[in-house]
Amino acid sequence: MAATELPITVLSWTVSSLPILALLLLLIWRRWSTSSAAPAALAIGAVSAIALFHTPLRTMAVAAGKGIWDAIFILYVIWPALILYNTVEKARAFIAIQQGIRKLLPDRLLVVLAFAWVLSSFIQGIAGFGTPIAITSPLLVGLGVKPVYAVVLPLIGAAWANMYGTLGAGWFATLAVVDIPNRELLFLYSGLLIWIPNLAGGLTIAWMYGRLWALKRGFPAIAVISLLHGGLQIILLPFITPLAVFFASAAALGATFLLGRWSFYRQHDEDEPDRVFTEESKRAAREEEERFHGGRKDDSAGEDKKETGLSLAAALAPYAFLAAISIIALMIPFIRDFLEQVRVGLPFPETTTEYGVYNEATDAYSSFTPLTHPGTLLLLSALAGYLLFRKKKAYPPEFTPGAIILSASQDALPATTAITALLLISKVMDHSGQIIILALGVAHVAPTMAYVGASNFIGLIGSLITSSNTASNVLFAPLQATAAQAEGIQVELALAGQFAGGATGNAISPGDALLGAAVTGISERLGVILARALPWSIMTACIISAATMLIYVLS
Amino acid sequence: MKQKLYIYSSLLVIAGLALISSGLERSPLIWQAGLALVSIAMLLSFLTHWAPEKNADRKT
Numbered sequence: 184m185a186a187t188e189l190p191i192t193v194l195s196w197t198v199s200s201l202p203i204l205a206l207l208l209l210l211i212w213r214r215w216s217t218s219s220a221a222p223a224a225l226a227i228g229a230v231s232a233i234a235l236f237h238t239p240l241r242t243m244a245v246a247a248g249k250g251i252w253d254a255i256f257i258l259y260v261i262w263p264a265l266i267l268y269n270t271v272e273k274a275r276a277f278i279a280i281q282q283g284i285r286k287l288l289p290d291r292l293l294v295v296l297a298f299a300w301v302l303s304s305f306i307q308g309i310a311g312f313g314t315p316i317a318i319t320s321p322l323l324v325g326l327g328v329k330p331v332y333a334v335v336l337p338l339i340g341a342a343w344a345n346m347y348g349t350l351g352a353g354w355f356a357t358l359a360v361v362d363i364p365n366r367e368l369l370f371l372y373s374g375l376l377i378w379i380p381n382l383a384g385g386l387t388i389a390w391m392y393g394r395l396w397a398l399k400r401g402f403p404a405i406a407v408i409s410l411l412h413g414g415l416q417i418i419l420l421p422f423i424t425p426l427a428v429f430f431a432s433a434a435a436l437g438a439t440f441l442l443g444r445w446s447f448y449r450q451h452d453e454d455e456p457d458r459v460f461t462e463e464s465k466r467a468a469r470e471e472e473e474r475f476h477g478g479r480k481d482d483s484a485g486e487d488k489k490e491t492g493l494s495l496a497a498a499l500a501p502y503a504f505l506a507a508i509s510i511i512a513l514m515i516p517f518i519r520d521f522l523e524q525v526r527v528g529l530p531f532p533e534t535t536t537e538y539g540v541y542n543e544a545t546d547a548y549s550s551f552t553p554l555t556h557p558g559t560l561l562l563l564s565a566l567a568g569y570l571l572f573r574k575k576k577a578y579p580p581e582f583t584p585g586a587i588i589l590s591a592s593q594d595a596l597p598a599t600t601a602i603t604a605l606l607l608i609s610k611v612m613d614h615s616g617q618i619i620i621l622a623l624g625v626a627h628v629a630p631t632m633a634y635v636g637a638s639n640f641i642g643l644i645g646s647l648i649t650s651s652n653t654a655s656n657v658l659f660a661p662l663q664a665t666a667a668q669a670e671g672i673q674v675e676l677a678l679a680g681q682f683a684g685g686a687t688g689n690a691i692s693p694g695d696a697l698l699g700a701a702v703t704g705i706s707e708r709l710g711v712i713l714a715r716a717l718p719w720s721i722m723t724a725c726i727i728s729a730a731t732m733l734i735y736v737l738s
Numbered sequence: 739m740k741q742k743l744y745i746y747s748s749l750l751v752i753a754g755l756a757l758i759s760s761g762l763e764r765s766p767l768i769w770q771a772g773l774a775l776v777s778i779a780m781l782l783s784f785l786t787h788w789a790p791e792k793n794a795d796r797k798t
Contacts, residue, residue, distance in 0.1 A: 218744070219787035222780040241762075244769045247776050248758040251751055529759050596744035600783035603751050607780070 188538045189236075189616045189623070196624035198235055199617035202228035202608055203648060206693065210710035211717070217697050217709045218597050221604030228608050232615030237537030242614050245534045249548055250610035252529050254603040256551055257313060257650075257694060259558035261598050264317030264702050265591035267501060267565040273587060274568075274577035276498035277325025281464070283495025284326060288440070290448040291457055291468065292392050292401050297439045298323050299336035299388050301408060304344040305436050308429035309509050311349030311653075314557040315341045316699040318502065324703050327464020331708060334699030335715045336388050336459070342690040342720075343381035344428045345652040346373065346682045347416065350513060351425025353653040353685075357678075361660040365675055370420035372679035372734060376639070376727050378413030380687045383723045385409050391715075393456035400452075404442050411435040429514075492577050501568030505560060512555050522554040540616035598701035601709075605693050609649045613658070618648060622659050626666040634670050635735045636728035638663055638677045642684025643724050650694025655685040673738065680731045684724060691720045740789040743782050750779035 189195070202224040209220035232238040271277060288294045302322075303315040316337050323333035346353050363369055385408060389401035415431035423430070442448055457465065496503075513519055528547025535541045553559055569587070572578060612618045622641050629637050641663065645655025660681055667677035689695060696712045705712075754776035761768025 215787055218783045219785075222784035225780055226784075240770070240773065241766070244758050244773045245762065247773055248755055248762070251755040251758075251776070254751075255755075530763075531759075532762055593741075596741060596748065597786075600744055600747045600751070600779070600786075603748075604780055604783060607776070 189540065189620055190538070191620060191623050191627050195235070195620050198231045199612070199620040199624075201231065202612060202617075203644075206608070207713070210693075211714045212710075214710045216597065216707045217601035217605070217693065217700075218706075220710075221601055221608060221693075225604050225608045225611065228611045228615075228617065232611050232617065236540075236615040236617065238540075238611075238615040239534075239536065242534040242536060242542075243611065245531050245542070246610040246614035247607060248529065248531060249614075250607035251603060253549055253610070254599075254606040256549065256556075257602050257606070257698065258595075258599055259556060260313050260317055260561070261602070261698050261701050262591065262595050263558045263561035263565065264314075264321075264698070265595050266587060267318075267505075267561050267568065268321040268702055269587045269590045270565045270568045270572070271321070271498070271501060272325070273582065273590070274493065274498075274572035276493050276568075276572065276577065277322075279493040279495055279498035280322065281326050281467070283498065285468065287495070288443040288448075290400075290443065291455070291460070292389065292397050293404055293439065293443055293448050294326060295323070295328065295336065295392055295459060296385065296388055296401060296404055296408070297436075297443075298326065300340035300385050301432065301435050301439050303337040303341035304348075304412065304428070305432040307341045307344035307348040308426075308432045309348075309350060309513055310557045310560070311345065311352060312557055313695045313698040314561075315344075316695050317557075317561070317702050318505070320699040320703050322502070327460050327467065329459055329461055330700075330703040330705045331711055331715065332391065332459040333703050334696060334705070334712050336391065338690045338696060338699060338712070338716055339384045339387055339719050341384075342686050343377050343384060343412070344432065344686075345646075345689045346377055346686045347420065347424065348428040349653075350429070351427075353656055354424055356653045357656040357660050357682075360657050361664050361678070363675065363678065367421055368673070369675040369678055370424075371417065372675055373682045374413070374417035374420055375734070376679050376683035376730055377416070377686055378409070379683065379727050379730060380690075380723050381413045382409045383719070383726065387719050392459050394458075396452075396454070396456050403447065404439070407438055407442065408435045411438055493572070493575060497571065497575060500571050501564045504567045505564035508560055508563060509557075512560065519555060523552040525554050526550045526552055534614055536615060538616055540614065540619070542614060594701050594704050594706055597706040598697055601697055601706070602694060605650060605697070609654075612648060618645070618658055619662070622662050626662070631670045631672065632732060632735070634666065635672055635676065635680070636732050638667075638680030639684030639687070639724055639727045639731060642681040642686075643688035643720065644684075645681075646685045646688025646692050650689075650692035652682075652685040652689050655688065656681060659685075672735065676731065676735060676738070680727065683727045683731075687720050687723050687727065690716045740786050743786045743789055747779040747782040747786075750775045750782070754779060 206224035209215040303319045306315040319337040320333045385405040389397040411434045416427050419427035528550025530546050531548045533544040625637050645659045663677045663681045664674045667674045700706050754772045757772030758769045
């Protein structure tokens with residue numbers, strides 16, 4: 184995109200920020216559902232695009248087409264994720280998972296850290312597009328975590344892994360739009376800055392779990408996991424960039440189970456303030472504890488199985504199957520190349536506005552590969568789970584697969600229109616030049632030092648608007664590089680700020696948050712989720728700003 | 739009622755995309771009709787705020 188004559192004024196910047204402000208106000212303050220709030224914000228964005236930024240109707244039509252196409256891409260994660268969730272839930276497998284995990288990792292804080300931070304990061308290392316949230320949020324609900332926390336915690340926990348995760352998808356997209364003079368230096372700077380949301384994520388999950396008590400109890404685990412996540416990522420980035428997050432989070436996953444065997448995480452504390460669990464699950468945990476201390480440990484295993492009819496291994500089988508086919512389909516090059524021969528994308532003509540905001544024509548816009556898409560892998564896992572659970576007679580005799588689809592559609596339908604509206608806002612703002620005005624406005628008014636600190640906020644705004652770290656980089660990385668050269672700042676430092684801000688902004692991206700809300704059955708509560716994640720994102724971005732400025736001064 | 743609005747809105751969005759993508763290289767009337775359908779879909783989605791609730795927040 185080239186933005187040649189866009190008016191960078193206080194008025195144009197204010198008008199450009201109105202759709203996002205309206206969306207956040209309606210969601211957080213007025214507690215509207217996304218399916219109502221997003222169209223209202225879209226109307227504001229569309230009117231200002233046409234009236235103030237002179238965007239022709241044809242350009243608006245192209246933006247709408249691209250937005251809907253992008254929404255289909257995400258909805259093909261949401262619908263299958265809900266089908267998988269209902270396949271597992273209807274078989275009462277989450278009860279077996281809850282009971283089995285309680286024996287494997289008796290410390291409930293460690294369980295929450297393991298799922299919301301470590302497992303979600305591991306999944307992000309392989310598959311993005313909201314897949315970590317789509318998988319870990321229902322699992323957390325199944326483990327007894329309150330639905331809002333089940334979405335907020337993995338959103339925060341997996342944020343750091345967005346930049347170099349998804350087998351380096353965001354990195355490769357960035358390479359396509361910007362020249363990086365010194366990649367090793369960029370890896371070092373971005374690795375250091377991305378370590379901040381990683382550590383802040385672990386600490387915040389513990390804080391939400393039980394304030395100071397959980398910070399003290401969780402500190403050894405958080406220190407070990409963050410060292411493995413952040414440290415290994417920095418070490419591995421220059422050598423195996425697309426796999427750095429995968430290996431770092433795989434090492435942390437192994438370490439978490441080792442930590443679970445440590446006596447420190449096997450001691451019981453009567454005063455444990457587990458704020459994130461439902462009362463029902465706390466009661467179940469207390470009963471389990473009493474049984475354990477009553478010396479009937481062996482009997483309880485039999486009782487659990489009798490109650491659910493499934494062992495932990497059987498209950499987790501669909502997720503193990505998902506992990507296995509994801510690794511096979513995405514990480515074995517010749518299989519991946521073979522499966523990726525099938526590509527689907529829509530052609531769109533070039534567009535322009537009267538201010539010269541130009542978008543090239545494309546033969547296959549945002550083409551995706553259905554055979555390696557997370558949606559297909561989730562559907563296959565749901566099918567495998569259904570066949571297994573049916574064989575084990577986990578469903579009632581009169582149960583049919585139609586009940587799973589019907590139940591999934593109850594949550595997926597509100598998310599369908601809401602995701603579409605969010606992506607339409609993103610594309611209308613993009614094609615009318617409003618996103619560029621927001622970024623250029625920050626760059627224009629900020630003196631050098633302030634720009635260094637603001638670079639990550641530009642990345643954050645990009646992720647907030649587009650619900651994608653990759654899209655944020657594609658939009659803003661060239662701008663950050665140009666602005667850095669003009670201000671006499673190292674391009675690598677400005678890009679590192681962009682990457683870290685983009686990752687941090689993913690925790691408040693309405694798309695991912697809505698996906699999590701949909702798969703946990705609380706689509707109407709997106710505002711509450713964003714209100715919980717917003718302070719974390721802002722505080723983390725401020726720390727990143729301070730760190731970026733420190734690097735600037737030191738270098 | 740709310741669920742019906744969501745279904746109609748989703749169907750209109752799909753129809754809108756079909757008209758936009760097929761019309762952009764053919765006739766302005768077709769993509770304009772597509773854009774109109776998408777606008778109506780968004781209006782229906784917006785109106786769900788006032789539609790009677792049946793089973794929202796069932797897991798809260």
